[in-house]
Amino acid sequence: AQxxxxxxxxxxxxxxxxxxxxxxxxxxxxxELFWYVQYSRQRLQLLLRHxxxxxxxxxxxxxxxxxxxxxxxxxxxxxxxxxxxxxxLRSGSARQLTFGSGTQLTVLP
Amino acid sequence: xxxxxxxxxxxxxTRGQQVTLRCSPKSGHDTVSWYQQALGxxxxxxxxxxxxxxxxxxxxxxxxxxxxxxxxxxxxxxxxLLLGDSALYLCASSAIGSGSxxxxxxxxxxxxVT
Numbered sequence: 001a002q003x004x005x006x007x008x009x010x011x012x013x014x015x016x017x018x019x020x021x022x023x024x025x026x027x028x029x030x031x032e033l034f035w036y037v038q039y040s041r042q043r044l045q046l047l048l049r050h051x052x053x054x055x056x057x058x059x060x061x062x063x064x065x066x067x068x069x070x071x072x073x074x075x076x077x078x079x080x081x082x083x084x085x086x087x088x089l090r091s092g093s094a095r096q097l098t099f100g101s102g103t104q105l106t107v108l109p
Numbered sequence: 110x111x112x113x114x115x116x117x118x119x120x121x122x123t124r125g126q127q128v129t130l131r132c133s134p135k136s137g138h139d140t141v142s143w144y145q146q147a148l149g150x151x152x153x154x155x156x157x158x159x160x161x162x163x164x165x166x167x168x169x170x171x172x173x174x175x176x177x178x179x180x181x182x183x184x185x186x187x188x189x190l191l192l193g194d195s196a197l198y199l200c201a202s203s204a205i206g207s208g209s210x211x212x213x214x215x216x217x218x219x220x221x222v223t
Contacts, residue, residue, distance in 0.1 A: 006151075095210060
């Protein structure tokens with residue numbers, strides 16, 4: 001069975017500092033990995049997916065199959081990045097997402 | 110387009126009662142997935158409906174059932190409510206018929222069971 005682990009429930013960084021949100025997964029095949037974000041009082045929304053290899057709002061994430069990780073990174077955090085971040089996995093032909101428990105990021109002024 | 114809408118926003122029920130939650134997908138979407146999000150946890154997949162049939166199901170008991178209507182909207186029904194069913198219930202829609210699996214989430218329905 002697939003599993004997604006986000007080891008940090010809370011993460012605080014200062015504005016302008018680099019930030020890394022950790023995500024590890026377990027799945028025997030080739031998964032699709034996603035990062036979702038939920039800003040205060042807003043709905044859950046897709047931030048980025050590993051397949052597109054794009055950078056959204058300055059965030060990037062690289063899929064490391066050897067370490068089974070998909071860490072989210074941003075070189076210079078902004079206060080507006082404060083939100084709840086969820087890592088999610090979609091496996092093979094399955095259509096549902098398996099989510100981690102989330103990391104609450106707070107960017108301090 | 111209002112995106113995915115859910116009703117009601119929140120409700121309170123008593124143990125043993127039954128509840129129905131509703132979801133309207135984003136315009137152009139044909140698939141609805143339901144998730145349960147307990148406090149402090151990530152969303153957990155309940156089931157998915159496509160072409161008015163349940164296509165996949167997560168690890169939830171039969172007390173959880175659903176329906177999809179011809180206009181693609183969906184209902185989630187929970188029977189014999191337990192205290193542990195208290196959670197935020199999220200609906201997500203996608204356009205699987207068009208080959209797109211990206212899921213767009215609604216604002217959720219907050220269910221409290223007392």
